[in-house]
Each structure stands twice: as structure tokens, then as C-alpha cells.
Amino acid sequence: MARVTIRDVAEAAGVSVATVDRVLNGRVGQGSRSARRVEEAIARLGYAPSALSARVARTANSFVFVLPDGANPFVAGLAGAVEQLGDWLPFPGARYEVRRVDVFDGPRLGAVLTELAALPLAGVALVALDHPAVREGINRLAEARVPVVTLVSDMPSSKRERFIGIDNTAAGRTAGALMGRFLAERRGKVAIVAGALALRDHAERQLGFRQVLAEDFADIAVVEVREGRDEPGATRAATAAILAAHPDLAGLYNVGAGSAGVVEAVAAAGRTGAVTVIAHELTAANRTALIEGRIDAVINQDSGHEVRSAARVLQALAAGLPIVDAQERIRIDIFLRENLP
Known part of the structure; x- marks a missing residue:
């Protein structure tokens, strides 16, 4: 040459x-x-x-994963998976960095993305908040020719290249179908706890959940939706308020993190076993709650698969290589205590 x-x-x-x-x-x-x-x-x-x-x-082969800060155990799993990418996917010279940001603060998250647009990066993956400042930050990265993929929670109105995560509407529909069957003999009232409905994954899960109830279980009514910012303390307070307002509540669907707060509030109200609880992510705490009968079902996504998929997709985008769709499809897992791995 x-x-x-x-x-x-x-x-x-x-x-x-x-x-x-x-x-x-x-x-x-x-x-x-x-x-x-x-x-x-x-x-x-x-x-x-x-x-x-x-x-x-x-x-030029540096990649940044922008993840939520805080003590969310699922996010900790994502961060841990990023740390292992060097062993899992030994791309020559590739470097992976985690930036932790308050995902509920749209202007701050957007500012971090704008800062990254000024760096010579090969790609950025982020958990997106549906906020104009975040969309602008993603678009600035795209204009700087830095490939961007959204991870776990999407922002399709931006110039991101691809979403890496489960079909969250389908996950919510799955939760609705499970709730309807669990409450076959009781029916009645159910409530939803979310981290923040500005997170697209949380909004889509709620939508899917409501769709199935309206279609197939018309005698189950969603009586309240509260936000807990994915924090156990705030989620416990939100759950306690729901239980106090609806002493006849039959079911709770937690679409985000903070499930420990849901479990604690239900136990404090003396309603363990009387309220069907469906949560997301097979964390250590949720696994224990499943075994103890404090949670009835967990809908899970594989954090390691998502991180590896994001890294493979970003490498392919940076190098102009094809992406294997089947390899990057993230599946929805359903766990009961009887089928825990």
C-alpha cells in the first residue's frame, strides 16, 4: 500500500x-x-x-457508557458488565468508560452528552430520558459523527443509531397478562409504581400493562400511578401512600427499580401475600423476595447481554461493518420462584 x-x-x-x-x-x-x-x-x-x-x-477506539447514578442494583449490573467488556469482547485497542449521571435531570444529562461531543470518541451508549436537552445532546454527538445507541430506555425522536433493550411495551403487556391470571378469583384494584414516566421504558411498560387489562381483564382497574425515582425509600413512601388510600388493593406493578421499597411497604401494611406484586429485573433482592413469596413474578432483561450488544453495535458502526440483528435482540425473561436459574 x-x-x-x-x-x-x-x-x-x-x-x-x-x-x-x-x-x-x-x-x-x-x-x-x-x-x-x-x-x-x-x-x-x-x-x-x-x-x-x-x-x-x-x-479513537474509546467508548463511553452514560448510566444513571445512585444505588440501583440493575444499573450496578450494567456498570459491572462494562468493566468486563475487555475480557468478553477483546477488540484491539478498545477502551470503555462509564459516566454516571442523574438520569432524571434532563438538562444535566444533555450537558454531559454535549461535553462528550467535543471528544474524539468512537461511540456513546446511554440510558435516555425523554427530554429536549437529551435529544439535543444526542443530536450533537451525531453531528460530530459519534455513533450513539440508547440502552434500556429509548429516544427514537433523536438521531441515535439504534436502541439496545427489550420491547418494553411487550414487557408491560406480559405483566398485565400475569396480573390478570394471578387475580383470576379476586379481580379488583391494582396500582402502578414507576421510577419516572419521563423514562420511555417506564412509560411503555405502563402502557402495555393497561392495554392488556383493558382488553382481557376489564374487571381489574388501575386506580393509581405514583413515581419513586427508582429509589427504595421514595418507592416505599409511594407504595405506602397507595396502600393507605386503597386498603382493598389486589395488585401492585413496579415498572422500574426500588422494588425493595415496595416489598417493605406491603409487609409494613400487613398485606404480604394479599397483594400480588410484579417487579422488574432479577436482582439479588428480588430473587430473595421471589423465594420468600413477597414478589410473585419478575420480568427480566439480561444486563450483560445488553452491554455486550451495545459494544458490538458501536464497534460495527464505527468500523462500517454489518450488524447481526438476531444476535442483538434482547429477550424478555419471566421468573417465578419455581424456575429461578
């Missing part, structure tokens, strides 16, 4: 030779669009005779 020249880099980046020279000699800010285009061209073509090319080689 012919040796790559500075003119080749200029043509690939769509800039002048003089601009490439200014970037190589540090006379253009690293966060500027021209600098990013030149750095991307250097990485893509393998242009070597410069100190800058060595820096690009170190950073």
Missing part, C-alpha cells in the same frame, strides 16, 4: 492541507469541528508521522 500523505488526510477530512497542518501543529483547538474531522481521518487512514496520530490511535 502507498504511504498515506498529509494530502490524503486533507481529502478524507474534507479540509485543506493548511488546516491539517494547523491541527498537526496544535494551532487549531482540539474541540473544534475541523480538528475532530482531521483526527478521525488520521485514525481511519492510519497516518503515522505525527505525535497527534499516536494520540488518535489511543483515543
